[in-house]
Amino acid sequence: MLTVKASVLLLLVFTIISLDPVNAGCWPPGCNNRCKVARKNYILDVCHPYILISNLPRVFPTKDHLCCVEVRTLQTNAKGGMQCVVDMLTEIDHYRYDATAMLNLGTYCTQLPSAAHHEVLV
Numbered sequence: 001m002l003t004v005k006a007s008v009l010l011l012l013v014f015t016i017i018s019l020d021p022v023n024a025g026c027w028p029p030g031c032n033n034r035c036k037v038a039r040k041n042y043i044l045d046v047c048h049p050y051i052l053i054s055n056l057p058r059v060f061p062t063k064d065h066l067c068c069v070e071v072r073t074l075q076t077n078a079k080g081g082m083q084c085v086v087d088m089l090t091e092i093d094h095y096r097y098d099a100t101a102m103l104n105l106g107t108y109c110t111q112l113p114s115a116a117h118h119e120v121l122v
Contacts, residue, residue: 052098
């Protein structure tokens with residue numbers, strides 16, 4: 001009986017260890033931040049001043065701005081991060097939003113804060 005319990009425990013440990021590291025620890029219902037259409041639309045909504053094609057020069061938000069907070073959450077919890085959002089852009093979205101600015105925003109928001117509150121993308 002003891003060997004059966006030990007075998008089950010060992011099997012459980014190996015199962016947990018062998019999970020995909022991106023999904024490990026993300027058990028429903030705690031996986032609400034995965035890249036989905038609703039999440040994409042929310043990122044576009046909170047970050048739109050920084051990713052619109054018509055807004056030049058590019059100015060990034062502060063690191064504590066809701067846009068950066070949401071981008072960091074997406075980068076942490078969704079496979080592909082901002083690239084996933086860019087991949088989900090519709091044809092209309094491509095006319096409105098700058099995909100390169102979106103990817104740069106993903107990089108910028110996940111970097112350590114700098115002394116400047118706003119940085120300009122050149």
